[in-house]
Amino acid sequence: MPVISFRDAVNQALHEEMERDPNVILLGEDVSGGAGGSSGERDAAGGIFGVSKGLITKYGEQRVIDTPISESAIIGAGAGAALAGLRPISELMFADFVGVCMDQIYNQIAKFRYMFGGKTRCPIVIRTATGAGMNMGAQHSQTIYNLLTAVPGLKIVVPSNAYDAKGLLKSAIRDDDPVVFFEHKALYPRKCEVPEEEYLIPIGEAAMPREGDDATVVAIGRMVVFAEKALDKLKEDGITADLIDPRSLSPLDEEMIFESLEHTGRLVIVDESPPRCSVASDIAGIVASKAFASLKAPVKLVTAPHTPVPFAKELERAYVPGPDRIEAAIREVIQ
Amino acid sequence: MADLSRDQLLHAYRQMKTIREFEERLHLEIQTGEIPGFTHLYAGQEAVAVGVCEHLDDDDYIVSTHRGHGHCIAKGCDVIGMMKEIYGRADGLCKGKGGSMHIADFDKGMLGANAIVGGGPPIAVGSAIACKIRGDGKVSVAFGGDGSCNQGTVFEAMNMAVVLQVPTIFVFEDNGYSEHTGTSYAVGSNDIAGRAAGFGMPAVKCDGADFFAVYEAMGEAIERARSGGGPSTVECTITRFYGHFEGDPQNYRAKDEVERFRETKDCLKNFRKNVEKNGLLDISDLDKIDTEVLDLIEEAVKAAKAAPTPKPEDVLTDVYINYA
Numbered sequence: 001m002p003v004i005s006f007r008d009a010v011n012q013a014l015h016e017e018m019e020r021d022p023n024v025i026l027l028g029e030d031v032s033g034g035a036g037g038s039s040g041e042r043d044a045a046g047g048i049f050g051v052s053k054g055l056i057t058k059y060g061e062q063r064v065i066d067t068p069i070s071e072s073a074i075i076g077a078g079a080g081a082a083l084a085g086l087r088p089i090s091e092l093m094f095a096d097f098v099g100v101c102m103d104q105i106y107n108q109i110a111k112f113r114y115m116f117g118g119k120t121r122c123p124i125v126i127r128t129a130t131g132a133g134m135n136m137g138a139q140h141s142q143t144i145y146n147l148l149t150a151v152p153g154l155k156i157v158v159p160s161n162a163y164d165a166k167g168l169l170k171s172a173i174r175d176d177d178p179v180v181f182f183e184h185k186a187l188y189p190r191k192c193e194v195p196e197e198e199y200l201i202p203i204g205e206a207a208m209p210r211e212g213d214d215a216t217v218v219a220i221g222r223m224v225v226f227a228e229k230a231l232d233k234l235k236e237d238g239i240t241a242d243l244i245d246p247r248s249l250s251p252l253d254e255e256m257i258f259e260s261l262e263h264t265g266r267l268v269i270v271d272e273s274p275p276r277c278s279v280a281s282d283i284a285g286i287v288a289s290k291a292f293a294s295l296k297a298p299v300k301l302v303t304a305p306h307t308p309v310p311f312a313k314e315l316e317r318a319y320v321p322g323p324d325r326i327e328a329a330i331r332e333v334i335q
Numbered sequence: 336m337a338d339l340s341r342d343q344l345l346h347a348y349r350q351m352k353t354i355r356e357f358e359e360r361l362h363l364e365i366q367t368g369e370i371p372g373f374t375h376l377y378a379g380q381e382a383v384a385v386g387v388c389e390h391l392d393d394d395d396y397i398v399s400t401h402r403g404h405g406h407c408i409a410k411g412c413d414v415i416g417m418m419k420e421i422y423g424r425a426d427g428l429c430k431g432k433g434g435s436m437h438i439a440d441f442d443k444g445m446l447g448a449n450a451i452v453g454g455g456p457p458i459a460v461g462s463a464i465a466c467k468i469r470g471d472g473k474v475s476v477a478f479g480g481d482g483s484c485n486q487g488t489v490f491e492a493m494n495m496a497v498v499l500q501v502p503t504i505f506v507f508e509d510n511g512y513s514e515h516t517g518t519s520y521a522v523g524s525n526d527i528a529g530r531a532a533g534f535g536m537p538a539v540k541c542d543g544a545d546f547f548a549v550y551e552a553m554g555e556a557i558e559r560a561r562s563g564g565g566p567s568t569v570e571c572t573i574t575r576f577y578g579h580f581e582g583d584p585q586n587y588r589a590k591d592e593v594e595r596f597r598e599t600k601d602c603l604k605n606f607r608k609n610v611e612k613n614g615l616l617d618i619s620d621l622d623k624i625d626t627e628v629l630d631l632i633e634e635a636v637k638a639a640k641a642a643p644t645p646k647p648e649d650v651l652t653d654v655y656i657n658y659a
Contacts, residue, residue, distance in 0.1 A: 025468070062468050068498055070491035076457020077464055077495060080475070083446045084396060084465035103488070107451050108458065116439040116447060117430030118653035153654055177655045251656045 001195055007188040009162035010051050010127075013169040014089070016198065018059050021087060024173055027065035028074055028091025028127075032056035035066040048093050049129060049188055071097045075104035075126060082124040083112065087173055092128040094136075095144035095182060109178040110153035121176040125169070130158070131222055131272055132309045132320050133186035141309035141316075143221070145182050146273040149249045149282070155179040155203055156249040160224035162192045164247055167201030175203060184222045206253035208260070212240025214334045216260040217326070218283055219245060219270040223302075227270055229323035234330060241268075241330060249279050257283065258291045265296035266333045270326055275303040300333045302326055339550070344616055345624065347389050347546060351381040351603055352628045353414060354405040358577075360632050361404075361421065365581045369640070371423050374435045377405035379544075379576035382602035383508050384409035386549025387476055387569075390557045396444045396462040396475040398455035401436045402575075403448030406478050412440040418635035424642035431645040432653065452513075453486025455479065456505060460492045463501035463566075474502040474560040482513030484527045493534040493568070502560035504553070505531060505568040508543060510575045515587045531568030543573030544600040547609065574600050 004012070018024045031052045033045025042061075046053025056064040067074050071092060078090030092098065098105060105126065112122045132141040149156045155177055159165040165183065172179035209224065210217075210231055219227040224245045231241055242260040246252055261267060267287060271280035284299045302321045310316055339347070358378035364370055377384070380402075388397070388409035399406040407417055412428060420427030421435045428438055439447035446462060449455040459477035466473040483489050484507055496503040507527045509518055519525055531538035537559065541548040549571055556567035574596040578585045585593075610616040651657045 025464070027464075065464070065499065068491070068494055070495055072488040073457040073460060073491035073495040076454075076488065076492065077461035080396075080398070080446065080458035080461020080463070081465050082461070083441070083458065084462040084475075086465050086468070088461070088464075103451055103454060104457060108449075108454055112439075112447065113655075114653045115429065115433050115437045116441075117428070117432045119429065119439060120441050152657075155655065 001193040003191050004162055004194045005189050005191045006162040006165050006183070007049060007051050009166040009194050010169055010183060011053060013166045014052060014055060015058070017170055017173045018055060018063065023085065024087045024089065025063045025065065025081065026052060026055060026089045026091065027067050027077060029067055029069055029093050031091055032064050032066050047091065049185065051183070051188070052091070071101035072104050075101045076108065078124045078126070079104060079109045079112070079122060082109070082122045083120060087123050089125045089127055089173065092126055094140045095128040095130040096139050096142050098144050098147065105148065105154070105180070106151045110151045113177065114153060122178050123176045124178045125172045126178070126180045128180065128182060129185045130182040131184040131186060132316055133222070135311055135313060135316055137311045138308040143182070143273040145180070145249055146278045148180050149279055150277070153178065154250065156182070157203060157247065158182045158221040158249060159247060160187065160221050160245050162190065163194050164201055164207065166194055167199050168203060168247060171200045171203050179203065182221065186222055187225070190225070201247070203248045204251035204253060205247065206256040207245045207247055208242055208256065209245060210241065210243035212242055214239050214264060215241040215266040215268055215330050216257065216264045217241045217243045217268045217270065217330065218257060219243060220249070220279060221272065223270040223272055223321060226321065226323045227326050230326035230330060233323070233327055239330065239334065252283070254286055254290065257287065258294065261287065261291050261294040265294055267295065267299045268302060268326070268329045268333050269299065270302045270321055272304055272320055274306045275301060276306060278303060297333050300329045302329045341616065343389065344610060345620060347385050348606055348621055349624045349628065350385045350389070350409050351546065351606065352624055353631065354381040354384065354408045355603060356628050356632045357404060357408060357414065360636060362577060362581065364636060370421060372434050374421065374581045375402040375579065376575070376577040376581060377402050379596065379600070380508055380510060380573045381405055382546040382549050382606070383506065383543045383571045383573055386546050387506055387553050389550060390553050391444070391474070391476065393442065393444050394471070395473050396446050396459065397478060398446050398459045399448040399478050400455060400480060400483070401448065401450045401452070402480065403436065403438060407438050407440070407445055407448065410445045411443045412438065412445055414631060415635045415638050418639040419642045422639040422642065423644065424639060425645040425649070426642055430649070453479065453483045453488040456483070456489045456492035459503050460496050460499070460501060463496065463503040464499065467499070467501045472561045474504060474557055476504045476506055478506050478508065480513065481507065481509040481511070481518040481522055481527065483507070484530065485513070485521060493531055493536070493566070496566035497535040500565040503566045504556045504560055505566065507568065507570045508573050509570060510573050512575070512579065512587070514579045515583070517587070528568055528570040536566045536568055538568035538570065540570045540572065543571030544602045544605055546602055546606050
């Protein structure tokens with residue numbers, strides 16, 4: 001089976017879906033790049049992270065649309081295209097830019113289906129680069145899914161590996177509801193096996209990349225990678241855990257968490273977002289209200305601090321929850 | 336003057352009259368307390384909605400505003416379904432989930448009234464992208480007020496429409512007030528069309544109380560859009576006969592302002608004068624329409640009052656997950 005990067009897996013998903021359905025379009029800043037440039041090269045960028053490389057060559061300027069730096073119009077145009085029967089993918093270069101276009105996301109696309117009495121759907125995908133780890137500072141490093149998971153009507157997908165990214169993005173593009181698809185910048189070069197034949201991963205089903213007995217670890221996005229490292233270390237001491245990757249934060253696969261907790265009774269939740277009103281605190285609340293009887297110990301949250309994301313390497317490393325903090329939390333919760 | 340058949344003229348008048356009577360009746364009904372929420376009446380601005388939408392088919396798109404009843408009626412939304420929606424009834428156009436500010440009818444190309452000022456124009460650019468990709472000559476119209484022309488989203492939408500050369504027509508209805516603040520104060524240049532022209536598209540101004548002026552200005556813009564000539568802007572100077580919302584004491588308006596405008600800027604009176612002077616229609620035909628429209632509005636109010644209210648459990652439907 002081919003081993004490819006997260007970046008290439010997303011690229012493949014985009015190619016396959018644009019090939020399959022002529023209604024799929026991609027719009028955003030520099031999604032091809034080069035429009036109006038002096039070199040005349042029209043596949044000059046393929047997105048700031050090279051994720052949409054090659055699409056303009058194949059599908060043309062009508063469907064691969066370089067936009068001005070106008071985030072509200074990028075999301076809004078996606079919304080209008082979706083209402084008019086297309087399946088747009090609006091790329092928000094960095095998740096932080098949600099701050100510029102929040103209205104279009106949470107007052108518009110999230111509400112159309114409900115507010116208009118179910119008379120329409122809004123099949124838009126917002127693809128966006130999320131997370132810290134590349135020293136991009138306070139306005140290019142946030143997770144943001146903590147804010148959007150709170151919005152009724154949005155589906156929130158946060159894949160942790162290339163295989164899931166491809167299968168989930170293809171499902172997102174075919175979904176009739178708006179999906180915000182978070183691609184962690186630090187995961188782009190990470191590789192794993194991705195089959196050549198087509199597959200879809202349903203949105204709303206968690207994955208369990210590790211199984212164990214002593215604890216349940218729920219980790220989101222890049223935190224899955226760090227949790228695996230922590231579990232590798234703990235294995236030396238005979239400590240094992242179920243590792244749950246929710247893959248989508250809404251809908252959330254609560255059942256897998258509850259079932260695991262019936263077995264382990266101990267829960268660690270790892271999230272790169274600040275702690276208050278976060279996905280981590282939300283999952284802790286859900287477990288407290290629906291699966292309290294399974295708990296043998298207080299739930300442990302491993303999160304970023306309640307600060308903006310800092311710039312310097314040492315500070316950013318201290319900000320992002322790492323394998324050591326996850327390992328310590330698991331040791332604490334099983335005591 | 337635009338070349339309109341007798342049937343077209345009668346239809347345009349009927350649409351304007353329907354909007355007027357719909358709003359005048361709402362103004363009275365709201366005072367009974369039976370209509371919930373927040374309502375913004377379109378009375379006085381009818382020639383704009385109708386002058387625009389008489390050029391459009393069901394396959395053309397519009398996005399509307401918080402003051403959207405007129406756009407909905409002009410685009411062909413069912414008047415009875417609209418009235419039921421405004422009353423919050425289960426069989427309203429949006430099943431009582433939208434209300435006055437969120438009426439939509441996708442079969443009619445009406446992509447939704449929008450309660451966020453400036454929320455609609457980016458969406459109209461998107462539906463115009465769809466028109467351009469399909470190459471079917473359809474267009475997308477973004478209605479907005481003088482208030483919306485100060486929103487960044489509208490600037491983004493106008494620029495993107497020019498950059499992508501999509502068939503969007505931005506229609507600005509300058510009714511003199513952004514909520515309770517005058518256009519002359521809030522629009523720095525006091526020239527909305529001039530702003531649009533600055534983005535690189537043809538932009539014209541017209542008298543929004545004159546159906547024929549709006550129809551003609553829109554005709555050129557739509558013809559350009561349908562034939563691949565890209566976006567345009569039409570700025571219509573108009574007034575509203577009521578407040579920003581129903582219940583607005585309108586302390587910002589001179590006492591005789593509305594009265595004066597009802598005398599001089601009433602598009603229905605203007606239309607009647609015009610067709611009579613030019614011998615285009617018999618006034619008796621218009622009187623007949625007046626009676627029919629009043630009957631329709633009466634029927635709509637009766638139907639809305641009698642319609643079933645939504646069931647409480649319907650709060651959980653029309654969303655992919657509710658975590659209930």
